[in-house]
Amino acid sequence: MARKRDDDSKTNCAVEASLGVIGGRWKGVVLYWLLKGTHRFGELRKRLPNCSQRMLTLQLRELEEDGLVKRTVYAEVPPRVEYELTAFGRSLEPVLMGLREWGEKYKRRLQRAA
Amino acid sequence: MARKRDDDSKTNCAVEASLGVIGGRWKGVVLYWLLKGTHRFGELRKRLPNCSQRMLTLQLRELEEDGLVKRTVYAEVPPRVEYELTAFGRSLEPVLMGLREWGEKYKRRLQRAA
DNA sequence: CTGGATCCTAGTTGATACTG
DNA sequence: CAGTATCAACTAGGATCCAG
Numbered sequence A, B: 001m002a003r004k005r006d007d008d009s010k011t012n013c014a015v016e017a018s019l020g021v022i023g024g025r026w027k028g029v030v031l032y033w034l035l036k037g038t039h040r041f042g043e044l045r046k047r048l049p050n051c052s053q054r055m056l057t058l059q060l061r062e063l064e065e066d067g068l069v070k071r072t073v074y075a076e077v078p079p080r081v082e083y084e085l086t087a088f089g090r091s092l093e094p095v096l097m098g099l100r101e102w103g104e105k106y107k108r109r110l111q112r113a114a
Numbered sequence C: 001c002t003g004g005a006t007c008c009t010a011g012t013t014g015a016t017a018c019t020g
Numbered sequence D: 001c002a003g004t005a006t007c008a009a010c011t012a013g014g015a016t017c018c019a020g
Helices: A005-010 A014-022 A027-035 A041-047 A053-065 A093-113 B005-010 B014-022 B027-035 B041-047 B053-065 B093-113
Strands: A069-074 A080-085 B069-074 B080-085
Touching: A014 A027, A014 A093, A014 B027, A014 B093, A027 A041, A027 A053, A027 A069, A027 A080, A027 A093, A027 B014, A041 A053, A041 A080, A053 A069, A093 B014, A093 B093, B014 B027, B014 B093, B027 B041, B027 B053, B027 B069, B027 B080, B027 B093, B041 B053, B041 B080, B053 B069
Parallel strands: none
Antiparallel strands: A069 A080, B069 B080
């Protein structure tokens, strides 16, 4: 989804604001894994095999901008970069869990239909 | 956001599945209003002034396909079409409320930052 | 009134190659 | 390892016109 902050900020529906933040193609999953603990960039790549490196970088940068994720660069060789949730990011936990539960329901429904 | 059902169904993360369904640019808001009751097409248009007629139609069709929304056409002149949530659609209520609450928090945060 | 069909553009994404 | 740069391709979305 495109980020259209102007539109989002103009709207009076907070649901839209939330989806603007976590609605990106891969953000939900990234947040979901980070909820389980700190991850290095390469670890996240393994978690999201269908997400290109470029996209993962972009999505992480946006999450960082929104204050949900903290990025820590270690001055080592080879380089190491770790991502973790901020306190604000962790405040999304109940929402993400709700999404996950409903997603399970949805998937079960799809199976019955098939 | 683009709909990539194949990817979504392949993933084992249910969060992604949920966002695939409600993550569309306008779906969250549409669902939010339908939660408050049945709406005619024109009423929804007024609720979403920034959403073009075409987009609203497309998003409603997808929600209908996903079994969240029921579309009722009345054989009248002028035509009348009403949209309402299905039982399955209403099962999203707690999730949407969670999104709304978090969105409020996020917006307050933005204000403090500014 | 509620859309469907078509055309068109801007923005998004993937593939690939390169770098500190 | 963890990115950035660049280019090509795709697609979402707007505008407009038509129809039951």
